[in-house]
Amino acid sequence: MGEAIVITSGKGGVGKTTTSANIGTALALQGKKVCLVDTDIGLRNLDVVMGLENRIIYDLVDVVDGRCKIHQALVKDKRFDGLLYLLPAAQTVDKSAVTSEQMKKLMEELKQDYDYIIIDCPAGIEQGYKNAVAGADKAIVVTTPEVSAVRDADRIIGLLEKEKHMEPPKLIVNRIRNHMMKTGDMLDLDEITEHLSIGLIGIVADDDEVIRASNHGEPIALNPNSKASIAYRNIARRILGESIPLQPLEEANKGMFSKLKKFFGVR
Amino acid sequence: MKKRQNVTIKGTKDGLVLLLDDLCSYDELKRELDLKLSANTRTEDERHLISVKLEAGNRYLTEEQREELKELVRQKKNLVVDTIVSNVLTKEEADRLRAENEVVTVSKIVRSGQVLKVSGDLLLIGDVNPGGTVVAGGNIFVMGALKGIAHAGCFGNNQAVIAASNMRPSQIRIHDSLHPAQDFVPAEDKHEMECAYIDENRQIKIDRLQALIKIRPNLTRLEGGH
Known part of the structure; x- marks a missing residue:
């Protein structure tokens, strides 16, 4: 029996889809069987980020309406030898096409076959959000x-x-620009975690490579040399239960490192 | 044996007190009250109003009955009902009174978009984040940081106060007064252990917590002790 994790944020454009794609990829790299589910019906783009757009035949709405079987709609990612699948969202209808009950049932079925189901949640707090959360066991904000x-x-x-029905959510702070945090032009990590008071599961630095990789349909997590990639891989390992200290934003700065270590201790 | 009187008139220095028997029927009581007050005609020349207190003992009087009795007394020359006292409360009234006097302890973080409302005093163990709201009929005490909106005395109590370990509200309301956050708060201001109250000029003032001891001595609920 697998575990369904919803990736959500409320606000749009903070990197939910990129995070979903990369956590899914990183979990598959760890040898887990992963299914990515795009619940942003009407505005799908997880398929684009994964580079699987051309291979979509059926979608999530076709499955819940009974027009096809689940396995017919799942798009297999050939880079992973049967470990990574994507259930794409429909593009022609809107979020009201699916109910929370249908999503719950769908997640129950997927959990039989996969270790992890990563649900990409749409922005907002309306029906789309409710659908995405309905079948999830855990949440990452x-x-x-x-x-x-x-x-x-x-x-x-x-x-x-x-x-x-859900465990307390975990937090990812994305797009960190170290120089701005240092000058105080951006909220620093302490401020954010203190304010939100939930466990931090990862931090990802702002990296041009992420955008470049997304545009090529190759999640950054596939590239072992990028900082962002290591951050995503670390998040995946933390999801698997390993205890890994947070990546220092700047290697040379010992002060920051100890600060981050303190964070991890708190977590 | 002489029948017991259902209405007893007593004079005190504050005015007349009418003791109403609580065992007879309401109709009987009304009849006798009417009779007693009609018989008493000697004060006809005094034109100023005499206030009367009705003591109903262990009888429950509905709102209509209260009005009826007030009307009955008012018709009698220069008497006017000041207060009606009864030892009996309905369960709803008792529950409401208890709720208004209760300190409700809540342990959570009030996040953006959430509203926490209690009818008595609120003791919040946690923070109020920006965009979150706490509302209380009485006082509000926040053990953590108050960064959202707090509204104390929402049913019309302008003696209510708001206190927080870290006072950085986006807005403070007490009864119907409003205190928006200052536009420029220096970051070095700690705003630790502060309170808000309405002063004699009906303005919301923010002061250090200890000021409350002088300003609102009735916050103390301790009875007896040393």
């Missing part, structure tokens, strides 16, 4: 070091805490 993103993350955490 993605935020960036901006006041507006943290505010929305706070709202989402409040909603997630009401979901009795």
